[in-house]
Amino acid sequence: MITLDSIRKRFGPLEVLQDVSMAVRTGAVTALVGPNGSGKTTLIKIVLGLTRADEGALHLDGAPADEAGAYRRAIGYMPQAAHFPVNLRVADVIDLVTQLRPGEAVDDDLARAYDMRGIGDKFVGTLSGGTKQKLNAVIAFMFRPSLLILDEPTAGLDPLSANVLKEKIRAVRGEGRSVLVTSHIMTELESLADDVAFLCDGRLRFSGSVAELLEHTGGGSLEEAIAGLMRTERAVRRASAPADAGLRLAPWLAPEPRGAA
Amino acid sequence: MNVVALVLQAGLRDLSRNRWIVAYTLGFLAIAEGLFWFGGTGPQVLLSTLNLVLLVVPLVSLVFGTVHIYASREFVELLLAQPVPRRELFAGLYLGLALPLAGAFLVGAGVPFAVHAGAGASASGVVVLLAGGVGLSLAFAAVATWISLFTDDRLKGIGLALATWLAATMLYDGLVLGAAAAFGDYPLERPLLALMLANPVDVARVLVLTQLDVSALMGYTGALFQRTFGTALGTGVAAAALITWCAIPLVLAGRLFRRRDF
Numbered sequence: 001m002i003t004l005d006s007i008r009k010r011f012g013p014l015e016v017l018q019d020v021s022m023a024v025r026t027g028a029v030t031a032l033v034g035p036n037g038s039g040k041t042t043l044i045k046i047v048l049g050l051t052r053a054d055e056g057a058l059h060l061d062g063a064p065a066d067e068a069g070a071y072r073r074a075i076g077y078m079p080q081a082a083h084f085p086v087n088l089r090v091a092d093v094i095d096l097v098t099q100l101r102p103g104e105a106v107d108d109d110l111a112r113a114y115d116m117r118g119i120g121d122k123f124v125g126t127l128s129g130g131t132k133q134k135l136n137a138v139i140a141f142m143f144r145p146s147l148l149i150l151d152e153p154t155a156g157l158d159p160l161s162a163n164v165l166k167e168k169i170r171a172v173r174g175e176g177r178s179v180l181v182t183s184h185i186m187t188e189l190e191s192l193a194d195d196v197a198f199l200c201d202g203r204l205r206f207s208g209s210v211a212e213l214l215e216h217t218g219g220g221s222l223e224e225a226i227a228g229l230m231r232t233e234r235a236v237r238r239a240s241a242p243a244d245a246g247l248r249l250a251p252w253l254a255p256e257p258r259g260a261a
Numbered sequence: 262m263n264v265v266a267l268v269l270q271a272g273l274r275d276l277s278r279n280r281w282i283v284a285y286t287l288g289f290l291a292i293a294e295g296l297f298w299f300g301g302t303g304p305q306v307l308l309s310t311l312n313l314v315l316l317v318v319p320l321v322s323l324v325f326g327t328v329h330i331y332a333s334r335e336f337v338e339l340l341l342a343q344p345v346p347r348r349e350l351f352a353g354l355y356l357g358l359a360l361p362l363a364g365a366f367l368v369g370a371g372v373p374f375a376v377h378a379g380a381g382a383s384a385s386g387v388v389v390l391l392a393g394g395v396g397l398s399l400a401f402a403a404v405a406t407w408i409s410l411f412t413d414d415r416l417k418g419i420g421l422a423l424a425t426w427l428a429a430t431m432l433y434d435g436l437v438l439g440a441a442a443a444f445g446d447y448p449l450e451r452p453l454l455a456l457m458l459a460n461p462v463d464v465a466r467v468l469v470l471t472q473l474d475v476s477a478l479m480g481y482t483g484a485l486f487q488r489t490f491g492t493a494l495g496t497g498v499a500a501a502a503l504i505t506w507c508a509i510p511l512v513l514a515g516r517l518f519r520r521r522d523f
Contacts, residue, residue, distance in 0.1 A: 048342045051522040070344050077342040083335035087278035088271060096271050099262060100343045123278075139339070 001026045002147055007056035009042055016042045018202045027176040031189040033226055034199035040182050044149055048077055076145035080152040082136035086125030097139050104143040111138045113164050129156045137165055150181040186223035200233045264349035272357015282365045285321055289369025297373055303382025310370055311390055311469050315462050316430055318397040322362050323422040326405025331415045338523050351518040359402035363395045386472045393465040396503040400461045403507055407514035429462045457482040461506040468499035
């Protein structure tokens with residue numbers, strides 16, 4: 001299980017994450033959702049150690065994440081878009097990552113399902129976006145990590161490949177491993193997720209099971225529930241905004257006072 | 262294999278097939294061979310190649326290096342998400358950029374001299390020319406690495422790279438000359454020597470020219486340098502300055518890489 005305690009992150013004047021505390025349960029798929037710019041990517045990068053939190057702590061199975069990054073041995077990461085060096089062959093990329101993690105058990109289920117051996121000698125630059133995304137997925141799942149972090153995992157995949165990936169995610173959960181997944185496709189998350197964490201403006205507005213979220217919002221589906229939360233957030237923000245904080249028109253665009261003509 | 266060797270190997274594989282690196286190699290090869298073809302003697306070709314090296318090697322190392330590191334950003338993030346230390350990853354990434362650049366220069370500029378057996382140019386002159394070009398490749402690849410870690414804005418980064426090139430190859434000499442003219446009544450030898458050592462392009466130029474009998478091409482600072490240090494010590498001082506020029510931006514870039522957020 002991974003736990004985040006009171007995580008804060010600021011980029012200049014912008015507070016991107018404000019006191020975020022949440023947990024990703026063992027053997028569960030947790031959906032991290034929220035509007036664009038809500039802090040999802042920053043939170044993922046903090047878990048991965050790519051970005052350092054200003055305050056707060058990260059624990060993996062009760063042990064604090066070490067600065068050297070050895071805890072990342074337990075993590076598999078699938079970024080939103082796959083960018084590999086275009087002049088490397090598919091086999092070169094897989095070999096590189098395999099050798100960077102020596103001694104780790106290799107799970108080649110997904111590699112076989114996506115027939116990666118058949119395209120091993122192809123240069124990455126010649127692959128389609130979908131095939132690069134498959135390579136991305138293969139690398140994330142390859143080392144049987146106890147935590148998988150998947151950022152928009154099915155983006156760019158054809159329906160069959162997306163289905164294979166979703167089946168793999170369910171299998172991973174069945175093996176008692178944890179998955180943290182972000183997606184803007186709520187129907188997809190509904191079919192996968194056990195828990196939901198909803199971020200808005202850098203604050204965690206909801207964290208609990210999907211059933212609790214549906215009960216809390218009265219929504220019939222995850223999409224309705226999240227849309228309801230976002231509408232509420234927007235209304236709260238509008239109500240708390242100062243009266244003159246709206247769009248100011250340039251003087252020559254402002255309507256003329258009555259009777260001025 | 263350790264992390265540095267693995268990442269370096271991937272960088273070498275990637276860039277040895279890169280069309281710009283291939284074009285860079287073939288360009289140097291064609292020009293040096295062309296100079297021999299059109300009747301240039303070894304020393305003449307050496308001097309012409311030196312002028313080309315001082316302009317082209319910093320430009321290619323800075324601009325190609327900056328663009329390449331920006332283009333690799335997402336792959337670097339994927340590697341950083343693996344259980345590998347940042348320090349080793351950085352070393353592998355830098356060497357994976359700098360060594361292919363240096364190798365491309367070495368093949369492009371070195372093969373014509375090897376084929377023509379120097380054609381009368383002194384062996385030490387050829388070796389120092391190649392060493393100077395390699396030193397410039399390593400130094401400016403380190404500067405490019407620092408620039409692309411310093412700012413996330415690609416356009417700003419490429420602009421900084423071009424400005425650095427312009428300053429090091431064109432503006433610097435003009436400023437030094439201007440300073441020498443303006444403060445001509447004062448003893449300027451030491452400050453001018455320090456200014457010369459503060460620019461890797463000047464250092465590489467003087468390093469090669471101290472090996473050749475072409476005092477007319479040395480310029481004021483070059484002549485001053487040779488008069489102060491002599492040939493043997495001057496070569497050592499210039500080589501040490503060029504190594505320092507590789508080390509300083511590399512250390513700064515490494516610090517930035519270890520501390521920054523991706």
